[in-house]
Amino acid sequence: MKYREPLVPPTFKIEIVAKEMLGHDRWSAGYYQQHFRQKERKLRKLRSVPLDNFIPEELPDGSKGITYGQVGARKFNPRGAVRYLQVINIRDTGIDFALKPDRIAEGSHNDPERSRVHVGDILFTNNAFRGTDTLIGRCVVVSRDYGKLNISQHIDRIRVSGINPFYVCAVLKSRFGLLQVQREMHGVDAMTISFLRIRELLIPPPPARLQSDVEEQYREMSKCHDRAMAIKERLLDESGIEPGQFGEAINNLADENAGYRRNMTEAQARLKHLISELEAVLDGDQKSIRPFPD
Numbered sequence: 001m002k003y004r005e006p007l008v009p010p011t012f013k014i015e016i017v018a019k020e021m022l023g024h025d026r027w028s029a030g031y032y033q034q035h036f037r038q039k040e041r042k043l044r045k046l047r048s049v050p051l052d053n054f055i056p057e058e059l060p061d062g063s064k065g066i067t068y069g070q071v072g073a074r075k076f077n078p079r080g081a082v083r084y085l086q087v088i089n090i091r092d093t094g095i096d097f098a099l100k101p102d103r104i105a106e107g108s109h110n111d112p113e114r115s116r117v118h119v120g121d122i123l124f125t126n127n128a129f130r131g132t133d134t135l136i137g138r139c140v141v142v143s144r145d146y147g148k149l150n151i152s153q154h155i156d157r158i159r160v161s162g163i164n165p166f167y168v169c170a171v172l173k174s175r176f177g178l179l180q181v182q183r184e185m186h187g188v189d190a191m192t193i194s195f196l197r198i199r200e201l202l203i204p205p206p207p208a209r210l211q212s213d214v215e216e217q218y219r220e221m222s223k224c225h226d227r228a229m230a231i232k233e234r235l236l237d238e239s240g241i242e243p244g245q246f247g248e249a250i251n252n253l254a255d256e257n258a259g260y261r262r263n264m265t266e267a268q269a270r271l272k273h274l275i276s277e278l279e280a281v282l283d284g285d286q287k288s289i290r291p292f293p294d
Contacts, residue, residue: 043176043202046282051168052199054160066158066195068126069115069151074104081106082148085117085155087125088246090138092173093267094225095123095146098232098254099247106148115157117142117149122165124172127154127192136191137181141169143222156198163203164211166218171203174275176282204282213289214278220292221270228254228263235260 055065069085076084080103088099104110117123124139142149143166151157160168171177184197206214232254236243243250254260270292277289 040180040202042283043180043204046204048202048204050199051160051201051203054163054168054203055158055199056161059159059161063159064114065160066156066198067114068153069155069157070110070112071153072109074102074152075108075110076102077105077108078103080104080108082111082150083146084110084150084152085123086152087127087135087138087154090123090125090135090140090155091225092138092140093264093271094140094143094222094229096229096232096247097146098229098236098250099243101233101236101243104150111150115151117146117151117157118159119143119145120159120165122158122160122169123151124156124158124198125154126156126194126198136193137172137178139169139172141165141218141222143219144226156195158198163205164215166215167206167211168203170214170218170274170278171282172201173271174279174282176204176279177201210281210288214274217270217274217277217289217292221267221274224263224267224270228260228267231257231260231263 057065059065074084082104083097084102084104085095086100086102089096119142121142122139123142125135125137127136158168159165172181180201181193184193232250235253235257236250239253241249241253273292274289277286280286281289
């Protein structure tokens with residue numbers, strides 16, 4: 001019988017000095033992969049500052065700068081006045097109420113005042129489960145009033161001061177933010193990201209014009225998303241179907257509707273354009289973000 005060399009799993013080599021490890025206080029080799037360190041150097045070259053600089057402990061209205069949603073047993077109420085968002089409801093382009101159209105009773109233990117959602121809030125998913133790791137770090141800005149909303153404990157509600165929330169969210173969606181979130185997932189026991197780690201995320205300080213341009217394009221993307229979601233919710237109501245554990249049934253039904261497909265396709269294209277333009281500006285390849293090519 002011919003001898004075969006035993007299979008050896010692939011390995012990678014990381015060279016690092018103790019000073020860098022002590023500076024980060026992280027002891028996982030994966031945390032120091034080259035693409036993570038390159039992005040950190042780029043962010044520091046841009047004179048980026050921690051997101052913590054823009055998250056006050058408490059705002060003038062008494063609300064916390066960052067908080068998580070309701071903890072404990074969930075008691076849903078189909079007639080409840082408050083919509084209840086979970087991780088699956090947060091999509092790249094906005095909130096999808098049809099995937100899990102859960103409601104809770106207003107003022108109940110599921111509806112703490114501290115985590116009520118307002119216009120301008122950033123919603124950031126802080127948790128993922130096996131096979132759904134791409135959900136962690138997903139974020140959206142609440143661009144308009146959707147009525148009474150609250151969130152689960154696996155979503156953080158962030159309110160910033162001194163910086164545009166649409167710009168912050170766009171940075172977190174770009175590779176400048178995503179790589180930071182992915183890096184934080186190395187060397188931890190569970191797929192979660194803490195308040196401390198969120199506050200440590202680096203944000204390049206932008207000129208006022210760039211912030212307003214990002215907000216303008218983000219809002220246009222959100223309008224397309226909301227038009228698609230209005231169609232999707234109508235289809236859910238008219239059909240009377242159960243959405244499915246992960247929204248499979250309602251997703252399939254919506255995908256058959258031309259109006260839904262058209263609006264979602266445009267929302268996704270607008271978001272892709274915005275993130276690409278923002279990355280080009282941060283990389284120094286261009287001075288400003290260009291309009292969406294109508």
